[in-house]
Amino acid sequence: MGRILSKEECNDGVKLTIELDIEEAEGLKGNFLGIHLFCSDRSMVKTDVLESGLKKSIKYFVVPKELRMSRPGRQACSEVKNTDATCQKVELVDKTCFVYILPTPQ
Secondary structure: OEEEEEEEEEOOEEEEEEEEOHHHHHHOOOOOOOOOOOOHHHOOEEEEEEEEOHHHOEEEEOOOHHHOOOOOOOOOOOEEEEEEEEEEEEEOOOOEEEEEEOOOOO
16 A cells, blocks of 8 residues: 655646555556556445355456446346445546455455
């Protein structure tokens, strides 16, 4: 996890100075272009996780109705597990990303 240390307005956007954990910075593997930021506190849309398979080892992330694109949906899984999972939709120029936040099992 990281944090924003400073913010500076620029002509074509905002310049941020960030601080990351070493593991997260190493996870970028030298890629410093095409970075997208998200904040887990911003995920306010409740969602469900569908489970099936042996010992419920297969998990399907449900796109909440509020965030779905205009396509008919299907529900093909055997069980709905209500969780404290939340989801946010990040729309980019060429793609749509869904970020799911799940509580860590205790």
